[in-house]
Amino acid sequence: MKTERQVGIDGSGVGMGTANASGKSSKLLEFSKQLGPTFALIVLCIVAGILSPVFFTMSNLMNIVLQVSIIAVIAAGMTFVILTGGIDLSVGSILGLTGVLLAGIFKATDSVFLAAVASIVIGGLLGLVNGVLVSYGNVPPFCATLGVMAMARGLAFVYTKGSPISSFPRQLRFFGSAYIGAVPVPVIEAILIFIAAWYILTKTPLGRSIYAIGSNEQAARLSGIKTDFYKVLVYVISGILTGFAALMFVGRINSAHPLAGQGYELDAIAAVVIGGTSLSGGQGSIAGTFLGALIMGVIRNALNLLNVDAYWQQVVIGAVIVAAVLMDWRSKKQRTA
């Protein structure tokens, strides 16, 4: 799936694509497209390793992937949305609301199973609201999800009256803080979700349709693709994954706070964009998002190790996002020239 798309996004691909784009050379191009983020990640790791001897220790590396895992799961869902040309600003608030609701359900029923199912169902329903607004209500994605963002956050406060719900037994915390051997469960969960997302986007009609909608919605419609349905579905997927991320989050910090997840939408969007997915839709890959999330994690971790002030960290992350979008924009310009 990615293969062909990369030919276009990379200015240098134009020639190759026309002259002799055999299967092999487009495989190569697919690889070269992923090369940008991969290269950036390797350079970052080397620099971080030189600056801090702690960086390359096993415990620190494990720490990075653990910290990244929740954002990565949200970013996986965000990739579906952005590939259709949409955006989901509500994920942070959905995480917050789902977190307090699942905590409440658990406190009331004492059932880990119910709480886990609830997190996915609630997240999915909130995503459904987004999707229906965007697809059938014709509300621009930015506005629809901005509204849901505000409402979900408000409801989280209404439900908790502002105070967090804390202390859960080990069973509920499994999703966020358990280990299998030396590997944290959230990391395993994130990896499984990425494999599933990769499979859906590259091997199934659903994935192909999502790319087709992002690339040219009207042409997709006239090709008999149920564009309205798929546009709802991507927001539901984003909601479900965010709901699951809420379960991971509550398990990890052993508390459900109505403010939880604030600003996560920006981190998730940043991971998608740094990974090379175009904000206008149709171009990009889930592998890129995976790398994008790791890049953000490595930068945060390195800045922490170097004792960089948290406020300055924000500035650096912001600059990285701008740089990534700038590169996306430049490759687009090359393509159309």
Place this chain on the structure above:
Amino acid sequence: MEGVPILEVRNISKRFGGVRALDRVNFAVMPNEIHALLGENGAGKSTLMKIISGAYQKDAGEILVNGRPVEITKPLDAIKLGIAIIYQDLNLIPDLTVAENIFFGRLPHRGLLHTIDVSRIREAARELLSEINADIDPAAVVGDLTVADRQLVAIARALSFKPRLLIMDEPTASLSDHEVRVLFDVMRKLKSENAGVVFISHHLDEIFEVADRVTVLRDGQYVGTKPITEVDRETVVHMMVGRRVDTLYPKVHEPDPEGDVVLEVEGLSLGRRLRDISFNLRRGEILGISGLVGAGRSELLQCIFGEISFTSGSIRLEGKEVRFSSPNEAVASGIALVPEDRGEEGLHLEMTVRENITLPHLKRFFDKLRINRDAEKEVSNSLIERLAIKTPDSEQLVAFLSGGNQQKVAIAKWLVSEPKVLMLDEPTKGVDVGAKSEIHRLMSQLASKGVGIIMVSSDLPEVLGMSDRVLVMSDGVITAEFTRAEATADRIMMAATSGGVA
């Protein structure tokens, strides 16, 4: 043709990546001349014009204006040298008024707040528009205008620069006959004022009517320049394609007049836009729908396809009443539509030939929980071969194909399984001569296999050559129906201009 050319280009070359778009091309326009530039799609005409107007940079070669070498590195350079261009896609801003579009970039302000002097530009716009006999309100918003009126606005904008050289890239593609006349008058007037006009068109009739000389490009190379009086249609077509086009309209199959009716439309109406449309389509029949731009032909196809919801009437497919609420239902029932605008509606330019072809049929390729890519390639390759689509392989992005080959892909995507009804909206618009005859051959072949074909076309020879039956629409109603034997260009034009009175 004596004197110094207004514009001369020598040995211009341009590459896009590995593609040689122009290879040492020469071209000169004299004052007092209408110069037609011809070539199949992908021959390099638009690229050459874009280099002259500063939108693209040349890789090699020289440009001379009035005999002096010049560098044109941006559109403003060209404007300053007196070169104005009207692009195929017009480049107007739909949310602004006609007057604002005409003077965009040079809007006069007044007062402290630098507000735009609205009355002044409206007055100036009115003058320019009346010069080209265009009855358009300068205060109207461009987005509300018909395509033909927008074309006239673009012309007025170009004239407002008082150009010494006006370049028009396929200006007549969306104009009705009357508007084409007006355009020709504008061109002749410019010519009489000693300016030069470059005219790109696929319509040879128009070129023989208005041009003084023709230059032909083929595959990015200069073929030659001839005074129009020294060539005939055959020679020009031969220069363009480099081979004889023997049968332009290969009609090989006569449908059974008693054959099964596959599609029946009865009393279909869409507000004021379509009124009481009724017709039948038989298996294996090619039904041509003719009429002027804006007669409601595309809307009719969109109603049948479920893209527009019609207000009243009924549609029967193989005797069963159907009403599609969206295109996916029409597709599932075996109806296919190749829309007029292939870039915007018919194709995914940034996806591969294979992905475009299989998109309407993804379920068919979903096997063992994944899309079977080998099966996709096999089907795509056989269609690439069957339609003679010029592409290195099925993994090429459609954006890199020429217009004619793109159109073939837009049709090929409906041939993975034979549709019951194939609707084609302007199937050969902006398509070069070679690909055009191949598309016609394909249509005949499909009809002979029993596919019912509805072809909307503004190209009269095409309608006459390909249709078994012709419906003529005007102003939202069917004004005439002709059998193949009855149909003539005159009769069709009469019915098309009869203004809704049957």
